[in-house]
Amino acid sequence: xxxxxxxxxxxxxxxxxxxxxxxxxxxxxxxxxxxxxxxxxxxxxxxxxxxxxxxxxxxxxxxxxxxxxxxxxxxxxxxxxxxxxxxxxxxxxxxxxxxxxxxxxxxxxxxxxxxxxxxxxxxxxxxxxxxxxxxxxxxxxxxxxxxxxxxxxxxxxxxxxxxxxxxxxxxxxxxxxxxxxxxxxxxxxxxxxxxxxxxxxxxxxxxxxxxxxxxxxxxxxxxxxxxxxxxxxxxxxxxxxxxxxxxxxxxxx
Amino acid sequence: xxxxxxxxxxxxxxxxxxxxxxxxxxxxxxxxxxxxxxxxxxxxxxxxxxxxxxxxxxxxxxxxxxxxxxxxxxxxxxxxxxxxxxxxxxxxxxxxxxxxxxxxxxxxxxxxxxxxxxxxxxxxxxxxxxxxxxxxxxxxxxxxxxxxxxxxxxxxxxxxxxxxxxxxxxxxxxxxxxxxxxxxxxxxxxxxxxxxxxxxxxxxxxxxxxxxxxxxxxxxxxxxxxxxxxxxxxxxxxxxxxxxxxxxxxxxxxxxxxxxxxxxxxxxxxxxxxxxxxxxxxxxxxxxxxxxxxxxxxxxxxxxxxxxx
Numbered sequence: 001x002x003x004x005x006x007x008x009x010x011x012x013x014x015x016x017x018x019x020x021x022x023x024x025x026x027x028x029x030x031x032x033x034x035x036x037x038x039x040x041x042x043x044x045x046x047x048x049x050x051x052x053x054x055x056x057x058x059x060x061x062x063x064x065x066x067x068x069x070x071x072x073x074x075x076x077x078x079x080x081x082x083x084x085x086x087x088x089x090x091x092x093x094x095x096x097x098x099x100x101x102x103x104x105x106x107x108x109x110x111x112x113x114x115x116x117x118x119x120x121x122x123x124x125x126x127x128x129x130x131x132x133x134x135x136x137x138x139x140x141x142x143x144x145x146x147x148x149x150x151x152x153x154x155x156x157x158x159x160x161x162x163x164x165x166x167x168x169x170x171x172x173x174x175x176x177x178x179x180x181x182x183x184x185x186x187x188x189x190x191x192x193x194x195x196x197x198x199x200x201x202x203x204x205x206x207x208x209x210x211x212x213x214x215x216x217x218x219x220x221x222x223x224x225x226x227x228x229x230x231x232x233x234x235x236x237x238x239x240x241x242x243x244x245x246x247x248x249x250x251x252x253x
Numbered sequence: 254x255x256x257x258x259x260x261x262x263x264x265x266x267x268x269x270x271x272x273x274x275x276x277x278x279x280x281x282x283x284x285x286x287x288x289x290x291x292x293x294x295x296x297x298x299x300x301x302x303x304x305x306x307x308x309x310x311x312x313x314x315x316x317x318x319x320x321x322x323x324x325x326x327x328x329x330x331x332x333x334x335x336x337x338x339x340x341x342x343x344x345x346x347x348x349x350x351x352x353x354x355x356x357x358x359x360x361x362x363x364x365x366x367x368x369x370x371x372x373x374x375x376x377x378x379x380x381x382x383x384x385x386x387x388x389x390x391x392x393x394x395x396x397x398x399x400x401x402x403x404x405x406x407x408x409x410x411x412x413x414x415x416x417x418x419x420x421x422x423x424x425x426x427x428x429x430x431x432x433x434x435x436x437x438x439x440x441x442x443x444x445x446x447x448x449x450x451x452x453x454x455x456x457x458x459x460x461x462x463x464x465x466x467x468x469x470x471x472x473x474x475x476x477x478x479x480x481x482x483x484x485x486x487x488x489x490x491x492x493x494x495x496x497x498x499x500x501x502x503x504x505x506x507x508x509x510x511x512x513x514x515x516x517x518x519x520x521x522x523x524x525x526x527x528x529x530x531x532x533x534x535x536x537x538x539x540x541x542x543x544x545x546x547x548x549x550x551x552x553x554x555x556x557x558x559x560x561x562x
Contacts, residue, residue, distance in 0.1 A: 002327070002358075002360050004357050004358075004359075004360045004361060004362060005357060005358045005359070005360060007357060008353075008354050008356075008357025008358050009354075009357075009358075011354075011357070012346075012350070012354045015346075015350060016345075019345065082343070086341055086342070086343060086344075087337070087339050087341030088341045088342065088343060090305075090307055090335065090337050090341060091335075091341075091355060091358060091400070092358070093305075093306055093307045094305040094306050094307055094330060094333065094335050095330060095358035095359055096326065096327035096328070096329075096330040096331045096358075096359060096360065097327075097358060248309060252307065252308065252309050253267065253302075253307075253308050253309070
């Protein structure tokens with residue numbers, strides 16, 4: 001393992017994060033605060049409590065998940081797409097590093113940034129609502145696994161994309177709708193029975209449900225399925241990346 | 254001594270059947286400067302990209318310092334530095350950071366003293382805290398060279414290093430290349446500027462349509478393939494070449510005061526003495542005589558066009 005190369009990529013990516021601190025850090029904090037104000041106040045005044053938790057507190061896990069999933073994907077996809085776009089990828093391809101080391105560097109940095117923002121949102125939330133975390137280790141595990149797995153997905157998107165339009169295609173047309181329809185702002189038990197069944201085909205439901213369970217101890221789906229979903233999703237992403245590694249798809253001509 | 258870079262029957266075909274390299278074989282000795290000449294699309298960049306690991310070869314083998322570029326890619330790439338043709342740099346990154354990043358990719362820690370030495374050598378030290386976007390085109394090229402040298406490579410590829418660079422900077426680049434050669438670095442450069450190859454290369458390779466047409470010592474090449482001309486300037490212009498000189502295959506310039514004689518430097522007899530005697534016997538008075546050797550550019554054009562030099 002060329003650890004020095006991994007560290008170089010990681011540090012280079014993190015430098016970009018700190019250089020654009022306002023965009024990387026303040027923007028998610030501001031948008032999350034707006035969610036609290038708008039959703040928490042407007043809808044929270046009509047929905048007093050969900051399963052004994054105030055509506056404002058109920059949406060916190062979903063909001064964190066919304067941010068870290070979106071950020072993991074955008075960080076990792078831009079991280080690897082930018083060198084392709086600028087042509088600087090020649091340096092990665094001609095260095096004594098293999099694809100796994102490149103993935104660890106970029107995905108590690110993307111996941112770290114998302115994790116950092118997720119924790120900031122968590123702290124920000126404490127200013128608006130009373131939070132409790134019943135299963136802190138499970139919460140940390142879900143948080144880290146979600147950052148890693150969606151960073152892997154972002155990396156795949158960045159490798160696949162050949163223009164900026166394609167970069168935003170999957171996040172905007174697939175991921176964001178799935179998150180919004182995945183129980184971020186509601187419990188699926190609030191839905192009509194037919195929609196409850198349909199919703200179960202949305203993989204993000206398992207993610208948010210499991211993450212919410214780690215906070216408040218209740219879930220829309222059994223926690224085992226949530227764990228299985230996130231592990232399976234990570235496995236699929238790793239398999240795709242393994243295939244890219246073998247074939248050099250869209251990287252090496 | 255074993256060559257530092259050995260390319261054997263290297264082929265590269267792209268999807269759709271285009272053959273960019275058609276069995277290139279080439280050995281490069283340590284410490285030499287090889288200039289690869291060729292028209293656009295000849296396969297120069299593909300050859301470099303394949304050796305450096307950016308492009309996967311279809312068949313053939315390449316070793317760098319005895320290390321195969323595929324089976325022992327880490328050791329092979331460790332020895333190589335690449336300065337690409339296009340200016341590919343992160344515009345918002347600082348000069349220091351981007352050079353340190355390159356060094357890190359090759360497994361080295363940030364050796365501040367070494368980085369300072371490289372930046373000073375390339376006149377970039379004062380710009381180390383500047384973002385890349387603040388630099389001029391010439392400075393950006395220097396940054397690319399600094400990045401390529403950050404891990405102290407033994408073999409340096411310069412892909413069109415002076416394309417679009419002004420004359421002064423081009424001379425600077427040549428000085429840098431000369432310094433690197435003096436420190437034992439092997440340099441392979443591609444160029445469109447024939448005078449560049451003529452000025453700095455030890456050997457010249459001519460590549461066209463994916464095939465290496467020849468690789469030869471530059472001076473030998475010029476001596477072997479170069480034509481030389483004698484221009485005999487006359488005191489008084491003449492209307493036509495006198496009959497007694499017709500055997501010499503001369504040409505007369507438009508003003509009628511210069512006779513041009515082309516000869517082969519490698520021939521047993523150049524025919525110069527006879528020519529000058531015959532000129533004197535024809536009653537022509539010489540004002541001056543000068544010789545001119547055909548340039549590498551003419552040799553190159555002749556080779557690529559398939560015409561004899």
